[in-house]
Amino acid sequence: MPKKILIVDDEEHIRFLYSEELAEEGYQVITAESGFRLLERIEEEKPDLVVLDIKMVDFNGLDILQDIRNKYYDLPVILCTAYDTFKEDMKSIAADHYVIKSFDLTELKSRIAQALDSGLTE
Amino acid sequence: MQVREINPEGVTEADVVIGIPSYNEAANIAFPTLKANEGLIRYFGKRRSVIINCDNNSDDDTPNVFLATATDVPKICLLTEPGVRGKGNNLRNLFRKALELGARSVAVVDADLKSITPQWIKHLAEPLDNDFGFVTPLYVRHKYDGTITNSIAYPLTRCLYGRRVRQPIGGDFGFSGNMAEIFNLANHWSPYVGNFGIDIWMTTLAMNHSIPICQSFMGRPRIHKPKAAEHTSGALFREVVGAVFEMMIPYAPFWKRIRHSRPTSIYGFGLGESEMPPPVNVNQAALYDRMAEGFKTCLDLWREIFSDDVYGQILDARSASLDRFDFPIRTWVRVLFETAVAFKKSPAQDRDRLLEALAPLYYGKTLSFVRKTERMTIQQTEEFIENECVVFEENKPYLVERWPL
Known part of the structure; x- marks a missing residue:
């Protein structure tokens, strides 16, 4: 069964790019364009991992991260951002990883693989 | 182990317990006691609560200063037997007493704290109502405060046990009644743990018993009797690091299987801007x-x-x-x-x-x-x-x- 990844980003081209590339890696990808009713979406879809944009027009990704963590403390979350200033906010330490947005998804793919790994040796 | 108990109000049951371990803190203990009282009244007013001073038979009258501090919440004093010292030995008495009282939530704060607020009590104890079993503090600290934490306790426990707990020896903790039972029944005890090794011992046990852990944001920096990095006491270093190494031995089958770390839940954001910590000068x-x-x-x-x-x-x-x-x-x-x-x-x-x-x-x-x-x-x-x-x-x-x- 492929692992399910939820991409949360308000930029359509980013959702498209991530969906295409991650689907090629064998993941099942679903998307959301905002943080609106995101917890309900997570409850319904039960993703294995969330890729979360920090700066969306109507939502602060770090607040969403906090909401996710309060309810699903074992759900891996990777933060995506154009700038690394978000690290000044202590909430950011609740994320599994962060990646700087880029059209080269090598780093993101590597972080996703690591976060989905159980962390245990066989 | 013999324990002398002073329980002026005859408390036999409590839902919430605040523990304050001490040794020769007569000049300081009234302040955290008052803040604990305020926190209990304000945030846990409907529950039965008690403040417990666990003391190493201080020479400076700490227990009497504690008992004389005016609080609405009843107080108990537990004294180790004469000659027995150490924070760990104090907390061991607290674990046993918390179980005896039937406590559901226990918070521990140090006796020399200068920056504790009533909210600290809320933030250490409240997550225990939400399925968490162990709560560690999260403070903004000066970059040179807590060098044993930064160089050893945090990176090594994170690497070993796969949990990112930023202040594993923070000194202030919350734990559930179930966790108190795990602490009370734990086989492993040593002179390191009986002293300053107790903090890392508790955190390591929580990690290895797969207890849901959260880090609670305290809002204010931890201000206590400061020590510069070059003045880290030999005993503190030996007891903390000795406890870390000791715990690696029984838990090797667990940590050897762990390849990387995961974050730990956070509780208590929304306190507004956090206050900056005081400077720490290093020679x-x-x-x-x-x-x-x-x-x-x-x-x-x-x-x-x-x-x-x-x-x-x-x-x-x-x-x-x-x-x-x-x-x-x-x-x-x-x-x-x-x-x-x-x-x-x-x-x-x-x-x-x-x-x-x-x-x-x-x-x-x-x-x-x-x-x-x-x-x-x-x-x-x-x-x-x-x-x-x-x-x-x-x-x-x-x-x-x-x-x-």
């Missing part, structure tokens, strides 16, 4: 001298403990003058790993000697850390520490390969 020359002292007294033991590679790197570090000094993180990681292996192989009576030989290298690592981060902000330093943690995790196979069966 770099004193750190250098304390490291150099080790080259006079510990070389033979280092030669015995460390691989040729690591021993050579230590000698290289020594050859640099203070203004060019560097102790590479990879060297430090391997120093810790190889000392942990030597600790495991050594009989109990030889282990203090190993920890004493590690201390000068810790001062060298601390000096290197100070030099590399002196122009950094607190946040940049946090990132620097995170990158060091990655080096610990990347080098973990080195430890696993060398760990004796």
Whole structure:
């Protein structure tokens, strides 16, 4: 069964790019364009991992991260951002990883693989 | 263990317990006691609660100062038997008493705290109502406050047990009644744990019993009796690091299977802007001298403990003058790993000697850390520490390969 990844980003081209590339890696990808009713979406879809944009027009990704963590403390979350200033906010330490947005998804793919790994040796 | 109990109001049951361990804190204990009282009244007013001072028979009348502090919440004092000292021995009495009272939530705060607010009580105890079993504090600390945490306790426990708990020896904790039972029944106890090793012992037990852990944001910096990095006491270093190494032995089957770490839940954001911590000044020359002292007294033991590679790197570090000094993180990681292996192989009576030989290298690592981060902000330093943690995790196979069966 492929692992399910939820991409949360308000930029359509980013959702498209991530969906295409991650689907090629064998993941099942679903998307959301905002943080609106995101917890309900997570409850319904039960993703294995969330890729979360920090700066969306109507939502602060770090607040969403906090909401996710309060309810699903074992759900891996990777933060995506154009700038690394978000690290000044202590909430950011609740994320599994962060990646700087880029059209080269090598780093993101590597972080996703690591976060989905159980962390245990066989 | 004999315990003397002073329970003026005859408390026999409590839902919420606040524990304040102490030794000779008569000048300080009234303040956290008053804040604990305020926190209990304000946030847990409908529950039965009690404040417990666990004391090592202080010479300065700490228990009487505690009992004389005017509070609405009843108070109990537990005294270790004469001659028994140590924070761990105090908390052991608290675990037992919390179980006896049927407590559902227990919070522990240090007796010398100057910055505690009533909200700290809420933030340490409230997550226990939401399925968490163990709560560690999260404060903004000065980059040079807590160097044992930054160089050893945080990166090593994170690397070993796969949980990112930023303040594993923060001094202030919350735990559930179930967790108190786990602490009370734990087989492993030692002089390290009976003293300052108790904090890392509790955190390690919580991690290894798969207890849901959260980090609770305290909002204010932890201000207590400060100590500069070069004045870290030998006993504190020995007891904390000794407890870390000791716990590695029974839990080896668990940590050997863990490849990388995961974040831990956060509780308590929304307190507004956090206050900046007070400055901590570091005397770099004193750190250098304390490291150099080790080259006079510990070389033979280092030669015995460390691989040729690591021993050579230590000698290289020594050859640099203070203004060019560097102790590479990879060297430090391997120093810790190889000392942990030597600790495991050594009989109990030889282990203090190993920890004493590690201390000068810790001062060298601390000096290197100070030099590399002196122009950094607190946040940049946090990132620097995170990158060091990655080096610990990347080098973990080195430890696993060398760990004796």
